[in-house]
Amino acid sequence: MKLTLHVWRQKNAASQGKMERYEVEANEHMSFLEMLDVLNEELIGKGQEPVAFDHDCREGICGSCGFVINGVAHGPMPGTTVCQLHMRHFKAGDELYLEPWRASAFPVVKDLVVDRGAFDRIIASGGYISASTGSAPDANAVPIPKKYADLSMDAAQCIGCGACVAACPNASASLFTSAKISHLGVLPQGEPERRERALRMVATATAEGFGNCTNIGECEAVCPKGIRLEFIARMNRDYIQASWLQRQESSAGGVG
Amino acid sequence: MSTATTALAGKAARDVRFLDSTIGKKVVMAITGVILVGFVIGHLLGNLQVYQGPHALDVYAEKLKSLPPLLWGTRIVLLISVGLHIWSAVTLAGLQKRARPVGYVKLKPVTSTYASRTMYWSGPILALFIVYHLLHFTTGQAHPQFVEGKVHQNLVLGFQNPLVSASYILAMLMLGMHLYHGVWSMFQTVGVNHPKYTPMLKKLAAAVSAFLVIGNISIPISVLAGVIK
Amino acid sequence: MELDAKIPSGPIEKKWDKAKFDYKLVNPANKRKYSVIVVGTGLAGGSAAATLGELGYNVKAFCFQDSPRRAHSIAAQGGINAAKNYQNDGDSVYRLFYDTVKGGDYRAREANVYRLAQLSVNIIDQCVAQGVPFAREYGGLLANRSFGGAQVSRTFYARGQTGQQLLLGCYQQLERQIDAGRVQMYPRTEMLDVIVIDGKARGIVVRDLISGAISSHLADAVILATGGYGNVFYLSTNAKGSNVTASWRAHKKGALFANPCFTQIHPTCIPVSGEYQSKLTLMSESLRNDGRIWVPVKKGDKRPASQIPEAERDYYLERRYPSFGNLVPRDVASRAAKAACDEGRGVGETGLGVYLDFADSIKRLGKKTIEERYGNLFEMYDRITGEDPYSVPMRIFPAIHYTMGGLWVDYNLQSTIPGLFVLGEANFSDHGANRLGASALMQGLADGYFVIPYTLGNYLASAKLDKVEATHQEVKRSEQCTNEQVKRLLGIKGKRTVDSFHRELGKLMWEYCGMARNAKGLKFAGAKIAELEQEFWQNVNVVGDGGELNQSLEKAGRVADFFELGKLMCHDALVREESCGGHFREEYQTPEGEALRRDDEFAYVSAWGYRGAGNQPELNKEPLSFEYVHLAQRSYK
Numbered sequence A: 001m002k003l004t005l006h007v008w009r010q011k012n013a014a015s016q017g018k019m020e021r022y023e024v025e026a027n028e029h030m031s032f033l034e035m036l037d038v039l040n041e042e043l044i045g046k047g048q049e050p051v052a053f054d055h056d057c058r059e060g061i062c063g064s065c066g067f068v069i070n071g072v073a074h075g076p077m078p079g080t081t082v083c084q085l086h087m088r089h090f091k092a093g094d095e096l097y098l099e100p101w102r103a104s105a106f107p108v109v110k111d112l113v114v115d116r117g118a119f120d121r122i123i124a125s126g127g128y129i130s131a132s133t134g135s136a137p138d139a140n141a142v143p144i145p146k147k148y149a150d151l152s153m154d155a156a157q158c159i160g161c162g163a164c165v166a167a168c169p170n171a172s173a174s175l176f177t178s179a180k181i182s183h184l185g186v187l188p189q190g191e192p193e194r195r196e197r198a199l200r201m202v203a204t205a206t207a208e209g210f211g212n213c214t215n216i217g218e219c220e221a222v223c224p225k226g227i228r229l230e231f232i233a234r235m236n237r238d239y240i241q242a243s244w245l246q247r248q249e250s251s252a253g254g255v256g
Numbered sequence B: 001m002s003t004a005t006t007a008l009a010g011k012a013a014r015d016v017r018f019l020d021s022t023i024g025k026k027v028v029m030a031i032t033g034v035i036l037v038g039f040v041i042g043h044l045l046g047n048l049q050v051y052q053g054p055h056a057l058d059v060y061a062e063k064l065k066s067l068p069p070l071l072w073g074t075r076i077v078l079l080i081s082v083g084l085h086i087w088s089a090v091t092l093a094g095l096q097k098r099a100r101p102v103g104y105v106k107l108k109p110v111t112s113t114y115a116s117r118t119m120y121w122s123g124p125i126l127a128l129f130i131v132y133h134l135l136h137f138t139t140g141q142a143h144p145q146f147v148e149g150k151v152h153q154n155l156v157l158g159f160q161n162p163l164v165s166a167s168y169i170l171a172m173l174m175l176g177m178h179l180y181h182g183v184w185s186m187f188q189t190v191g192v193n194h195p196k197y198t199p200m201l202k203k204l205a206a207a208v209s210a211f212l213v214i215g216n217i218s219i220p221i222s223v224l225a226g227v228i229k
Numbered sequence C: 001m002e003l004d005a006k007i008p009s010g011p012i013e014k015k016w017d018k019a020k021f022d023y024k025l026v027n028p029a030n031k032r033k034y035s036v037i038v039v040g041t042g043l044a045g046g047s048a049a050a051t052l053g054e055l056g057y058n059v060k061a062f063c064f065q066d067s068p069r070r071a072h073s074i075a076a077q078g079g080i081n082a083a084k085n086y087q088n089d090g091d092s093v094y095r096l097f098y099d100t101v102k103g104g105d106y107r108a109r110e111a112n113v114y115r116l117a118q119l120s121v122n123i124i125d126q127c128v129a130q131g132v133p134f135a136r137e138y139g140g141l142l143a144n145r146s147f148g149g150a151q152v153s154r155t156f157y158a159r160g161q162t163g164q165q166l167l168l169g170c171y172q173q174l175e176r177q178i179d180a181g182r183v184q185m186y187p188r189t190e191m192l193d194v195i196v197i198d199g200k201a202r203g204i205v206v207r208d209l210i211s212g213a214i215s216s217h218l219a220d221a222v223i224l225a226t227g228g229y230g231n232v233f234y235l236s237t238n239a240k241g242s243n244v245t246a247s248w249r250a251h252k253k254g255a256l257f258a259n260p261c262f263t264q265i266h267p268t269c270i271p272v273s274g275e276y277q278s279k280l281t282l283m284s285e286s287l288r289n290d291g292r293i294w295v296p297v298k299k300g301d302k303r304p305a306s307q308i309p310e311a312e313r314d315y316y317l318e319r320r321y322p323s324f325g326n327l328v329p330r331d332v333a334s335r336a337a338k339a340a341c342d343e344g345r346g347v348g349e350t351g352l353g354v355y356l357d358f359a360d361s362i363k364r365l366g367k368k369t370i371e372e373r374y375g376n377l378f379e380m381y382d383r384i385t386g387e388d389p390y391s392v393p394m395r396i397f398p399a400i401h402y403t404m405g406g407l408w409v410d411y412n413l414q415s416t417i418p419g420l421f422v423l424g425e426a427n428f429s430d431h432g433a434n435r436l437g438a439s440a441l442m443q444g445l446a447d448g449y450f451v452i453p454y455t456l457g458n459y460l461a462s463a464k465l466d467k468v469e470a471t472h473q474e475v476k477r478s479e480q481c482t483n484e485q486v487k488r489l490l491g492i493k494g495k496r497t498v499d500s501f502h503r504e505l506g507k508l509m510w511e512y513c514g515m516a517r518n519a520k521g522l523k524f525a526g527a528k529i530a531e532l533e534q535e536f537w538q539n540v541n542v543v544g545d546g547g548e549l550n551q552s553l554e555k556a557g558r559v560a561d562f563f564e565l566g567k568l569m570c571h572d573a574l575v576r577e578e579s580c581g582g583h584f585r586e587e588y589q590t591p592e593g594e595a596l597r598r599d600d601e602f603a604y605v606s607a608w609g610y611r612g613a614g615n616q617p618e619l620n621k622e623p624l625s626f627e628y629v630h631l632a633q634r635s636y637k
């Protein structure tokens, strides 16, 4: 099948980019990225620079891949990253617009590649349980009701691809941030730091330049892992509670 | 990334006061939103007395005026609410602009409603409307035939002008849209979301908006149709 | 070279304790004076960097992805083993040890494996404390399942995303240390050389993948945790970026490379569908718990599965291995599938596939139970193939999955270059000639969380480390070599793309150094690869320049190393005249077609030394002795 692609080409972070038009011959068994591989092989053959895009596992789990296809993050199939999207969902003659995630917190690095370091910094600000190696009690010491373990896992499935930010009209990172806050917050192990975590991560997301949430739900719709808006409500809850209950840390240390 | 990423630099940004945080501001919106929703519902219930004959509204207005603490108390709360509501809206809007300076060539919303995507339009339009509404029916500057205290007559004469009626109808549609998303959204904002209840809340939001729109719009239409004289 | 594995003396169950006591310690106040480089942020590197940061060392961590969270460990699906015996079904540290040595077909070092089994228990505790949401029973306790070849249920899992959850657990600990300023993280940075000064590893040369800048980082020790080299086959279940470059460049600087030909083929992958195919997708082995594998009895039977009656189906694993059935180890299952296809009984368009059928389990357990157990895997299969495994059997075929070989390390995980430690899949240590399912995650985390913090301390406390300056000639020389290679690749401006070379190399490797090997084929492939390599250096086309993000350039450097590795693998496979684990030499099989090990001659680790381009590598042998798990022919009948 012959396809027409309009791809965002931008040499580097500092330069201006623009949409370029290409034609490519694909077949229905290919994945979307394999179709781009074919395009790139052709471009290299002509001595032109191939289209840069992030990818690694090509199994929908590492979260490297992702761009906007015809206005939808990760393209038309729900619950599917671009690396798992197959060409059988397109037809000959389709015109496809490929654009990078757009957000000031995700500056374009080149073509369809963006810098998602802001996500790492949100995690660094509190998206963990402080459990240094060696300090753990027996794994079965604290039973966790299956319901909570499952809920935690639902949230923990986030692959950090950034589609939620890309799809959000406000470029908000709320779905991402709330997924981590929920993953850790519903577990007894995560309880001690639950409030502090919410305060720090939410503040960091804003400081990184992400927008605020207006509960629109585009993020949930494009999320390849089915992370739910419910987690944003949970984050808000934790945050509100934390703000009310926050107090100065006592500086008096233990017995020296 | 070319340089090592250390999060140290951003640490100062973590000490954010509640009202400076995005969630804090949204909570302000939600709380003031509840107050405003409560008010518009009460306001409509009061207005619907227009169907009880020419005197009902005037008597109602008279009664309100005879209770200055209630009247002014409500007005002050409303003024503060609108003020805070707008303050949060404006500051958050600034944040959004900065968050996505470059948009998409092609953009296709997947599930979001038109109402939810236009909150930052329907809101300001409502603000303009509120100003007009006050000048029109409360203080009279925008009403050529305004007579202090003759509420029913002011209303009928006002709405007999199709342009005026049209602007009210439009504003109420805006209100309906604003609340179709807003009434559900405020629950989500303060952290209420549960697979069991959220679908119900969404229905509630739709019902509240429908009630407000139909109820309010019926008045200018009835005037134009000659039902209310 | 005399290889000293530094195995502590004493009975096997006391060795690790003894070693830990004998190791020298670094005074807590002095730890911050030491700097450590960790290359790779998968389970092995991520856990090491985080833990060393917690201990107070100055750590610099590197990965080529845009975030440490995306290391290839993220893709592991099935689970992680641990000898917790929570199921009361007879498991123990000793049994896990025994199973691993036996499963590895007696080509692993007993002492390492025993330590691994011991530490497995701590790993689960650690991960739970970090918030890894393992599957649980209704009562709130941890759930387990049995996994490929094991007769006890010792595998812990988090839906079909165990690797992801374990990696996120250690990534979060890593980010915590980054925030605390104890770890400096360099994502999108590729290591291209090790700097060896006075015989010790003292730093690395890296290329910043965004700016193209080549620079050096110096430290007191270097840890490589750069994963496996399965991508030498082009098509594998590994992530596209997985490569051998870090290990290979260390090899060229003097680190021995052990058992390169020991590669694992995973029996349950989605078959190849065409020439453009860029990678293979694994379907978790846990599927074999409830799926039955079969092919038609008749050759060339092209009827759809549903129209083939029971009597005309050959459930060949159940037939040949009645006691293990569909759960035989990976190498056995893979070879049996290949045999069926070689007989012309393969299914699907290409004839390279066998059925994995859930119809019976769905009948027995109900669709809901199957959905609960494998829902996400079924969905993934459907997404890729467009077929619904609830109604038609899956088609599967073996694919390259894991590499047991890697840089040679001693008991302390130190390579033959002092100060260069190697963890995770990048080393050769624990799995012998075949790895059991759910044991790689265990090994990566054992190495990173629990072994390296001790052995590194011992090294730092005992080595005499002079300060090195960035101006040292060895630093300059390494940088220069790296720069030159980049220039050379960009300067060829030939006609073929990097991928086309890689694909051709992969085909040769799969054909001649894959599931079944023979002397003739291996010699042929070795020569062919050399030719291809020559063509590569004359005819590859890498467009763009070196001063920016250039994905073709990254690939070109990796493929260049794969050529050299490929030759070594063929050579290693040729010299190892026996069949063991993942290494099946057609000349060495029993009359029933099972692998024939030759312990008298080959019970050793082949550790190869680099002797310069064009020279035969040097073979060093580390003899293996089996004091606890007595040598026996594996039997899964």
Ligand SMILES: Cc1cc2nc3c(=O)[nH]c(=O)nc-3n(C[C@H](O)[C@H](O)[C@H](O)COP(=O)(O)OP(=O)(O)OC[C@H]3O[C@@H](n4cnc5c(N)ncnc54)[C@H](O)[C@@H]3O)c2cc1C
Binding pocket: C039, C040, C041, C042, C043, C044, C045, C062, C063, C064, C065, C068, C070, C071, C072, C073, C074, C075, C076, C077, C078, C079, C080, C081, C162, C163, C189, C190, C191, C192, C225, C226, C227, C228, C237, C238, C239, C242, C243, C245, C246, C282, C401, C402, C423, C424, C425, C426, C437, C438, C439, C440, C441, C442, C444
């Ligand atoms: C599809 C799949 C499923 C699997 N399922 C299971 C399972 O269920 N159970 C199990 O036990 N095992 C499983 N395995 C095996 C297991 O996942 C891996 O062996 C293990 O995760 C390897 O971890 P690692 O830390 O050694 O390396 P990796 O996770 O591969 O990490 C390598 C790191 O090194 C970095 N790196 C590499 N080269 C360079 C360089 N030159 N410069 C800078 N950085 C570099 C990378 O960026 C990355 O951070 C599976 C493997 C695959 C492919």
Ligand code: HEM
Binding pocket: A213, A214, A215, B026, B027, B029, B030, B031, B032, B033, B034, B036, B037, B040, B085, B086, B089, B119, B120, B122, B123, B124, B125, B126, B127, B128, B175, B178, B179, B181, B182, B183, B185, B186, B187, B189, B190
């Ligand atoms: C009759 C008057 C009004 C009522 C009853 C009302 C009600 C509400 C409610 C209930 C919400 C939801 C709060 C939340 O999501 O947490 C809301 C949100 C909002 N309102 Fe209003 N509002 C009114 C007037 C206005 C005005 C005058 C403005 C504009 C300046 C405005 C702008 C907004 C904005 C921008 C939002 C945010 C949407 C979001 O973040 O989800 N509103 N309003």
Ligand code: FES
Binding pocket: A054, A055, A056, A057, A058, A059, A060, A061, A062, A063, A064, A065, A066, A081, A082, A083, A084
């Ligand atoms: S490439 Fe890993 S998620 Fe798409």
